[in-house]
Amino acid sequence: MSHPDRKKIYVDPRVQGALVKRLIIHWAMFIVASAVIAFCLQVLSNPFQSIGQHAQNLWWTHGPFLLVMTFLLPVFVFDTIRLSHxxxxxxxxxxxxxxxxxxxxxxxxxxxxxxxxxxxxxxxxxxxxxxxxxxxxxxxxxxxxxxxxxxxxx
Incomplete structure (x- = not known):
């Protein structure tokens, strides 16, 4: 049985939009929680460094993770829309x-x-x-x- 190509995958903005919104909220909460935990661990590992030094160390150790997660967000959103279709x-x-x-x-x-x-x-x-x-x-x-x-x- 043939399957014609779908020309439009975003057919129900109310349902699919709610799913995308929820995905983005969960993603943002994960990033914020990860950053807070990583920062706390960074500070606890050497409490005598300045906050600026901790922030710089945090960026150098966890910045690539943040960049990868940022680039993955559109992939997650697109896949959610495709699945929800x-x-x-x-x-x-x-x-x-x-x-x-x-x-x-x-x-x-x-x-x-x-x-x-x-x-x-x-x-x-x-x-x-x-x-x-x-x-x-x-x-x-x-x-x-x-x-x-x-x-x-x-």
């Missing part, structure tokens, strides 16, 4: 399909990509629509459409 994308597509049905338009069977989360949700939704269709409540196009947030129903 595996559950935000299917929910976005489900919402679009529900809106289409609510407008009285026919829609294709809902099928998420193999690597997306919520596979059972698409199956349950299709069973529900089949049941409603058998009672004449909604019309369902018989072909399956592999759905992504950027794919429109046929």
């Amino acid at each position: 595996r559950f935000a994308g299917p929910i976005y597509r489900l919402r679009q399909t529900i809106r289409t049905i609510a407008q009285g338009k026919p829609t294709a069977r809902l099928k998420f990509r193999d690597f997306d989360f919520w596979q059972g949700l698409a199956e349950d939704f299709n069973r529900m629509v089949d049941r409603l269709s058998s009672h004449g409540v909604t019309e369902f196009v018989e072909d399956e459409l592999e759905c992504s947030p950027t794919t429109e129903a046929k």
Whole structure:
């Protein structure tokens, strides 16, 4: 089964934005806690040095770690957005399909990509629509459409 390329991975700003915000907050808390602990250990290792000397020693010993962590933050954010798209994308597509049905338009069977989360949700939704269709409540196009947030129903 083919998997069309996703053109848009940031489909639900509310959910995905909250995840990114939380990741950045946790990252910043980790950096601050690490810096405070490292500084305290630096001061305790030689309490007779000046604060400036401790800060300089701290930078030379732990500065590379801080730089690496700073450069890794965008990687962490991008990976979080990509991973969250595996559950935000299917929910976005489900919402679009529900809106289409609510407008009285026919829609294709809902099928998420193999690597997306919520596979059972698409199956349950299709069973529900089949049941409603058998009672004449909604019309369902018989072909399956592999759905992504950027794919429109046929």
